Amino acid sequence: MAAPGAVHEVLAALPLVDHHCHGAVTADLDAGRFESLITEGAAWPGVSPFDSPVGVAVRRHCAPLLDLPRHAPPADYLARRSALGWQEVHRRFLTASGAEVFCVDTGYAPHPLTTPAELAAAAGAAAREVVRLEQLAEAVAARGVEAGEYAAVLRTAAEEAVRRPDVVAVKSVAAYRTGFALAPERPADAEVTRAARHWLARGGRLTDPVLVRHLLWTAVDLGLPLQLHTGFGDADVTLHRADPALLTDWLHRTAGTIPVLLLHCWPYHRQAAYLATVFEQVYLDVGLALHYTGPARCRAVLEEALEITPFRKLLYSSDAYGVAEFHHLGALCFRQGLADLLQDRVDADELSLADALRIAAWTGRDNARRVYGPLVSEPARDPSGRPARKV
Template sequence: MSALPVPPLVDQHCHGVVRGDPDDDLFASFLTESDLPAADGTSFFDTQLGFAVRRWCPPLLDLEPHCPPARYLDRRRELGGAEATRRLLGACGIADYVVDTGLGRPGELLAPRELAAAAGGAGSHEVVRLERLAEGLADRAGGLSSFLDELATGVPAAARTAVAFKSVIAYRHGLDFAPEPPAPAEVRRAADRWLVGRAPGDRLTDPVLMRHLLWSAAETALPVQLHTGFGDPDLRLHRCDPLLLTDFARAVRPTGCALVLLHGYPFHRGAGYLAHAFPHVYADVGLALTHTGARAGAVLAEMLELAPFDKLMFSTDAYGLPELYVVGAELFRRGLSRLLTGWVDEGAWSSGDAERVAAMVAAGTARRVYGLAPGDGASASFG
């Protein structure tokens, strides 16, 4: 079959990119989930992600594919950070960015509208990180009662402008939390413990307060994104298996809130099962595809084994570098193209169904879940 026409992508979970020109060490730090430098004599460019960056990004900066890292970084500096970002984002084919604004220091990253403008006028939509919201309220609160009052109004207020909430309870505690909402007295005691002796900027790690935030967000009926699976060493991977959310998914369903399970790898098949078992659970394919590089198609195939096709969404989880948007989009397009074209060619799928599923995963489901307007961009093709 010929290449599959698909709409411009909706990146349903991503972050801003750094302002200016990252130095070589900062650039390399975005190629790994490790929070430490590479071992002596090694490079983070020698990874599936590093090779993918060298394959897909150099031509956008007038270089040959697979050019040496030093030459690529030199060329990036020649162009300047703003021009490199404009070229790279402009080539991604992403029509809308759904941006988690809870990562990075203030002013360090491009804001959602700046990110979209650098991409040539794409749409931008904010995801509010619950823990960051509570931390900001605690920084300004005059005491326990003031904090609880601000928390009670702060989540509904954020829901008026955001398209979703996100929680990193997987990082701060683990997904093996009690599924039911905590009682008001329990919340009050937890808030009192947290606020006593707290310095401005201290992170929220109390599982009771994070459960309270999750349920407060669910009651707004906006989608709630949850980190699952791998990430930096701040988490404990065995406590990030999305299957640990089974009881919470069951308990939260009456609120009408959609749960979006992010990343998943290496537990992505479990995320696919939850999307299969619960009508309000969705999963994305972000981050895992970027880091698995040439093996991205295999990971995507495993996600498509059990997850209903209209419950799976594209994302990059790009953070810091515009290159990560390029790689995420390119690996997704090519991986899905090979899979669906192969299934059509062997007679397992019809070409019409393949085109319909490609459009859902690329953009249609995200537009439905987050209430985004239909895209106006022209169709693009895989391959």
């Protein structure tokens, strides 16, 4: 039997690769703005996000980092946060996350956010960029393009974007725009031109199914790992259309091309686990669900995700956005939940300690290094060029 807590000790000290997250808001937040950022819904009258699993987790596990007692009342928490100022709040929580590399989706910014470099500097870590394809397509449309030239111009813009020195992946939010019940084959050039003509005349967000399919196939051509939002999100997603199992036919057609990383996944993490089991190119995480379920239930989510998933296929992600608390809370939930379940299996002699420690390292860091390659695996440096925490 393993020594008590051996897995916990190793996971607590493991530098993580947060393979999908966002920046934190670069401003002090009043009560209303803070509450709006700790929910995927809204701060409705009489219903505070502090009175939810994630709100309770913030008060229990984040308050001590602000020099407050555990379970501090919301008013005290917000007052202390404001007194410290957002820069110090960011430093404390980002450092506490223990991440050595952040892979940052820069394509969603309704608020002023830290850049990847600013996030890295606050954490004493490194950061890499994830390019969001829908934002790229909408920027091409906004600059003005003829329908017949749309595909070529988009391809050029995408190739230029992924050549930026710190870009490690691309991402699509097709789950939000159309859902995954898309025709799986690559659209013909004439289809793309016809769809582009209608979209460019209409304007607005990219929601045309043909053009969303075209984005997914453009990602295949670019050759970088593709991150796909699946499952849980805000009210803009129609949840049953975000089931990753709907991608099955497309995954058959793209076998042998690029890694496909299914993000978040809850409540479809079991479907995602199936896909990761039967398709070589598929990986998953349960980011976002970790801090929204909190330490009280994150183990259950991880346990379900690992029921059949090959251990080299699960990655760590916080999907933190807006408040730096979520970078810390996501990491804390991951470390604690995974350590609890692995240690129990070791204690029950269902897993050797050596195997448990390998799984912990693979999931928290090494699987991401394997998927994303040298930009994540090489020694991290902060923006001044000094070595950050050892990778």
